[in-house]
Amino acid sequence: MSDSADKAVRIETTVVHAGRPPRIAGAPVNPTISLSSTYIAGPEDNPPLYAYAREHHETGRAFEDALGELEGGLALAYGSGMAATTTVMGLVPIGGIVVVPHVAYTGALNVARTKEERGEIIRRPIDTSNLAEIEKAVQGAHMLWIETPTNPTLAITDITRAAAIAHAAGAMVVVDSTFATPMLTNPLSLGADIVIHSVTKWIAGHSDLLMGATVVKEEVLYDKLQLARVLNGAVIAPFEAWLALRGMRTLAIRVKEACSSAELLAARLSEHPAVSRVSYPGLPSHPQHELAKNQMSGRFGSIIAIELHGGKNAAIKLCDSTKIWMHGTSIGGVESLLERRRRWKSESPEVDDSLIRLSVGIENVEDLWSDLESALNSL
Ligand SMILES: Cc1ncc(COP(=O)(O)O)c(C=O)c1O
Numbered sequence: 001m002s003d004s005a006d007k008a009v010r011i012e013t014t015v016v017h018a019g020r021p022p023r024i025a026g027a028p029v030n031p032t033i034s035l036s037s038t039y040i041a042g043p044e045d046n047p048p049l050y051a052y053a054r055e056h057h058e059t060g061r062a063f064e065d066a067l068g069e070l071e072g073g074l075a076l077a078y079g080s081g082m083a084a085t086t087t088v089m090g091l092v093p094i095g096g097i098v099v100v101p102h103v104a105y106t107g108a109l110n111v112a113r114t115k116e117e118r119g120e121i122i123r124r125p126i127d128t129s130n131l132a133e134i135e136k137a138v139q140g141a142h143m144l145w146i147e148t149p150t151n152p153t154l155a156i157t158d159i160t161r162a163a164a165i166a167h168a169a170g171a172m173v174v175v176d177s178t179f180a181t182p183m184l185t186n187p188l189s190l191g192a193d194i195v196i197h198s199v200t201k202w203i204a205g206h207s208d209l210l211m212g213a214t215v216v217k218e219e220v221l222y223d224k225l226q227l228a229r230v231l232n233g234a235v236i237a238p239f240e241a242w243l244a245l246r247g248m249r250t251l252a253i254r255v256k257e258a259c260s261s262a263e264l265l266a267a268r269l270s271e272h273p274a275v276s277r278v279s280y281p282g283l284p285s286h287p288q289h290e291l292a293k294n295q296m297s298g299r300f301g302s303i304i305a306i307e308l309h310g311g312k313n314a315a316i317k318l319c320d321s322t323k324i325w326m327h328g329t330s331i332g333g334v335e336s337l338l339e340r341r342r343r344w345k346s347e348s349p350e351v352d353d354s355l356i357r358l359s360v361g362i363e364n365v366e367d368l369w370s371d372l373e374s375a376l377n378s379l
Contacts, residue, residue: 011070011182011183011252012252012253014069014070015066015070015182015183015248015249015251015252016249016252018065018066018069018070019031019062019063019064019065019066019067019069019245020062021062030242030245030246031058031059031062031242031245032058032059033059033238033239033242034053034057034058034059034238035238035239036053036057037052037053037054038051038052038053039051039052039053049061053235053238054230054233054235055226055230057238057241058238059238059239059241059242059245060077060235060236060238060241062241062242062245063075063077063236063241063242063244063245063248064076064077064213066245066248067182067197067199067203067213067215067248068215070182070183070186071182071186071187071188071195071215072186072188072189072215072217073188073195073215073216073217074215074216074217074219074222075213075214075215076213076214076215076222076225076226076229077199077211077212077213077235077236077241077244078211078212078213078214078229078234078235078236079210079211079212079234079235079236079237080198080200080210080211080212081107081178081196081197081198081199081200081201081210081211081212082107082111082198082212083212083232083234084196084197084198084212084213084214084234085107085108085111085176085196085212086111086232086234087214087225087228087229087232087234088174088194088196088214088225089108089111089112089115089121089143089145090228090232091143091172091224091225091228092115092120092121092142092143093142094120094121095120095121095122096121096122096141096142096143097121097122097123097124097140097141097142097143098112098121098122098123098124098141098142098143098144098145099124099126099128099134099137099138099141099143099144099145099166099171100112100123100124100125100126100128100145101125101126101127101128101145101146101147101150101155102125102126102127102348102350103150103153103155103348103350103351104128104145104147104150104151104176105147105150105151105176105178106344106346106347106348107346108145108147108176109125109348110346112145124137124141127155128144128145128146128147128148128150128155128157128162129148129150129155129156129157129158129287129288131158131161131162131165134162134165134166135165138165138166138169138171139169140169141166141169141171142171142172143171143172143173143174144162144163144166144171144172144173144174145174145176146159146162146173146174146175146176146192147175147176147178147179148175148176148177148179148180148185148295149179149180149281149292149300149301149303150179151178151179151303151331151357152303152305152341152347152351152355152357153279153305153351153355154179154279154280154281154286154301154303154304154305155288156281156286156288156291156292156295156296158288158291158295159173159175159185159187159190159191159192159295160190160191160295163190163191163192163193164191167191172193172194173191173192173193173194174192174193174194174195174196175187175192175194175195175196176195176196176197176198177195177196177197178196178197178198178201178202178332179301179303179331180296180301181197181201181202181203181251181255181301182197182203182251183251183252183255183256183297183299184255184259184296184297184299184300184301185295185296185297188215188216188217190295193216193217193218193221194214194215194216194221194225195214195215195216196212196213196214197212197213197214197215198211198212198332199211199212199213199244200212200330200332201330201331201332201333202251202254202255202258202302202331202332203244203247203248203251203332204243204244204247204248205247205248205250205251205254205332205333205334206247206333206334207330207332207333207334207335208243209240209243209244210240211236211240211241211244254334254362255299255302256299257362258302258360258361258362259282259299259300259301259302260299260365261302261360261362261365261368262280262282262300262301262302262303262304262358262360263280263282263299263300264365264369265304265358265360265365265368265369265372266278266280266282266283266304267283268369268373269304269306269372270283270285272373272376273309274308274309274310274314274376274377274379275306275307275308275309275376276307276308276309276354277306277307277352278304278305278306279304279305279306280300280303280304280305281296281300281301282299282300282301302332302359302360302361303331303357303358303359303360304357304358304360305355305356305357305358306355306356306358307352307354307355307356308354308356308379310354310379311353311354312340312342312353312354314354314379315340315353315354315355315356316340316343317378317379318338318356318375318376318379319338319339319340319356321374321375321378322338322371322372322375323371324336324363324367324368324371325337325338325358325368325371325372325375326338327339329344330359331357331359332359333359333361334361334362335361335363336358336359336360336361336363336368337358337359337361338356338357338358338359339356339357340354340355340356341355341356341357342355358372
């Protein structure tokens with residue numbers, strides 16, 4: 001934010017202004033792309049901020065400063081969401097217990113499973129939207145891993161209460177907040193110790209790069225993650241950092257538009273005879289709708305999961321029938337995407353065979369609906 005900005009501003013303003021260079025006459029309004037692996041060394045007893053780009057670089061810092069301001073903590077960027085995930089999971093000591101969701105993003109669950117198979121950690125998979133299950137599972141655990149809303153079933157966890165329970169048992173709380181974005185939920189302010197984002201999704205927002213991030217409040221934790229990032233080399237390239245920051249400038253309006261379209265589409269999908277189930281936290285029928293209303297700034301994200309009466313084959317046909325919605329994996333771009341999740345062998349068998357994940361973009365909502373409706377009518 002500008003040196004002269006001394007008043008707290010709203011998040012829609014912060015997202016536009018955070019991480020810019022100081023306002024000095026003749027300075028650029030955007031950070032530059034610093035294409036240098038190494039920096040001129042200063043005196044050993046007073047080294048400059050930058051030495052080698054695997055530790056930090058100017059463009060990466062600009063992105064991290066901006067995200068840190070949005071989430072209210074200290075941010076670090078990584079080469080992908082998975083690099084952030086693996087780095088955070090690496091904080092668990094050998095033999096440590098990690099409580100994980102039974103259904104969530106498959107990549108994170110696979111990291112935990114692989115580490116368990118190697119004898120590095122012990123997993124306790126539970127329904128993390130159920131506080132009673134958390135209470136039992138966190139006893140003796142090192143880490144509670146939450147994803148809210150979850151990918152792809154859209155379950156919501158009460159972060160405040162889950163964090164209080166986990167902390168009382170001495171466990172660290174990690175929240176993958178990719179689906180919520182900093183615009184809808186700020187997990188650190190609700191008691192989380194570490195927030196993870198796949199920046200690849202809404203934050204960057206244009207399906208043109210891979211990037212991840214962690215945000216923490218405590219400097220000690222920041223230093224541990226920073227050291228792990230340096231040692232793993234899980235860094236971001238300056239161009240990606242610049243592109244992600246450029247994308248992030250429009251996060252507020254993209255999220256606002258996509259969320260209001262998703263609300264309308266979820267309601268209409270609920271009425272369609274080919275659809276057997278709609279999961280969307282904004283629908284009053286969602287089991288945690290009231291919690292989502294409190295925790296998610298009055299908007300509910302832009303992912304909808306639908307299940308079809310026609311089962312797997314109908315889902316496959318639907319994915320191939322739309323003209324505007326693109327059939328592809330991933331979420332959070334300006335373009336609307338859809339995918340049958342069980343096409344991936346790694347997806348949980350608890351996810352229905354016909355479940356299609358819809359990532360709502362920023363196209364005209366009536367165009368999105370008529371495309372989807374005619375594909376559904378053709379089943
Ligand atoms: C919730 C969630 N977390 C993390 C990731 C991993 O992010 P990336 O693809 O940037 O490695 C994904 C990817 O789909 C995701 O959906």
